[in-house]
Amino acid sequence: MRWWSAANLVSNAGTWMQLTVQNLLVLQITGSAAMTGLSVAVQAAPGLLLGVAGGAAVDSWPRKITATVSQAALGFVAFVTAALVAFDLLNAGVLMALAAVTGLIATVDGPACALLGNDLVEARDVPSAIALGSVVHSVGRLAGAALAGGTVAWFGTAAAYVANGLSFLVVASVIPFLKPVPRPPHGEAPAAAPARGPRAAGKPAARGGAREGLAFFLRRPRLVALAGITGVSAIFGRNYGLTLAVLVTGPLAGDAEDFGTVATVLAVGGTIGAVLAGRLRRPSVRLVAAMAASGALLQVVAGLSPSLAVLVLLVAPMAVVESISDTAGSTVLQTDPPARLRGRVLGVWRSASTGWGLAGPPLLGLLMEAAGARGALVAGGLVVVGAIGVGALCHGRRTLSTTVVPARRVPAAEPLPELTPMV
Structure with missing residues (x-):
């Protein structure tokens, strides 16, 4: 859990460093405040439309592999954006496409990383783990916003995306070494033997x-x-x-x-x-x-x-x-x-x-x-x-x-049973 929290602190700082300059970059490229708002909406759209499907994928695939791949994919998108900014090849269309891809990956990455963090502690400590995640998020936000100005001033806008890409790779490199705490599923009987079949192989969930x-x-x-x-x-x-x-x-x-x-x-x-x-x-x-x-x-x-x-x-x-x-x-x-x-x-x-x-x-x-x-x-x-x-x-x-249940009353029209004499 300490390794996971440290890696997420780095990742949050990188993310907020990028977010601090992202809207300014969109405004610089498009010259339109409306396009800046549209880029935010495009990135959020996959979460609105495909959030349930992303959650189903997280339930179906091995969690550590899912989180590792999603973090690496987000890092790749950040590096691509940095390269396009550095070579002055980023335009409005490419920017919207990258925003949509980022939002699509996040539909899987969000629940995968949240549940992986909970898997690293005993069930009774899950509230503390979630609270620690909130602390890491807040500290990373402050650090990222503070570092963004100096990074852009010294190295340019692309450097913020490079730093964010590296921060995703930090998390992806730590995940394979994490050891989840073994425990039975919440509210379910412990499994008698290791799972077999399609679910164990990491195949998608059944239809529906x-x-x-x-x-x-x-x-x-x-x-x-x-x-x-x-x-x-x-x-x-x-x-x-x-x-x-x-x-x-x-x-x-x-x-x-x-x-x-x-x-x-x-x-x-x-x-x-x-x-x-x-x-x-x-x-x-x-x-x-x-x-x-x-x-x-x-x-x-x-x-x-x-x-x-x-x-x-x-x-x-x-x-x-x-x-x-x-x-x-x-x-x-x-x-x-x-x-x-x-x-x-x-x-x-x-x-x-x-x-x-x-x-x-x-x-x-x-x-x-x-x-x-x-x-x-x-x-x-x-x-x-x-x-x-x-x-x-x-x-x-x-x-x-x-909680208040009225006493049962016999309807007036219901006849009383007759008593049959015993011979």
Whole structure:
């Protein structure tokens, strides 16, 4: 797990180094902000359309091989992009094609790497492993953003893609040496003998395997509730790169440096929240809802902040509770399904999360145009709290109706049985 975390720290730093310069590169090549947004949508499209299929592939293929190949493939795409940038051969069409290929590989790479990390620890330590992954992600994000400026200034834009490609190869080279902890599948009886047949050979799942994951997801009320909470929060409560940027530079009369301070506090708070979430042993959907509602209430107060100093004081606890909520939700998502369906369930989640990730910024932008930055933060927070409250009320009524069973009554028209005398 230490080797895996160190490799992912390097990979996250490389990824965020590339992401920091990618939008600027698209804008430089195309000269169009619309094309920049289109490149993001093209990269996200495979996750929206093929997430379930990617999850089914992860359930069918050997996990270490799948993660190794997907990481190497992402590294290859980064190296190709670097070469095209260096030789000034990158145009809008090639850029869109590379974005689509990256998104396609990610539909397999995301669930494969997430589940591989969980396989490296005992079942009771999976929440801590997921929390550690969140810490690694946050630290890598800060390091990558900090390194991007110097790398581009000294070596050019292509160097950021080269660094990202090398970071993928670091992960791919570490995976073959990892030793997963042997344990029976979650909720299933231990296998009496090693698996044989098509599944053992790493062949694709049987026909309809992807549909099985979707059916399982829809039949599990706690997973549906988790999706509802996360989706509403993501659309109306988590786009702080948009809402807080407008709030800081608009009503609070700040500048880009002030927003950088707010963003840094958010990142630090998210890291602290991930560390605290590592203490969780049995996170629940109820905890996810409570933390999401708390973050939404803090968002409402942040929208009413009279000064930048007050906003900075509020964003830290906002990031902490939302990081705990995210980590708890990830733990439920990755441990609730039986082992044979976890990849497919993560694939369903990827499709859903891509959908609300694409829908959130435009909807929030319209809300800010109608109500301003403060109004959008306040209204969005109240929508999240209201949705969670309605869900909790419906769950409470359903639980009450299933626990209180009325006594059986004999219909009035039903005749009583006759007593036959014994001879």
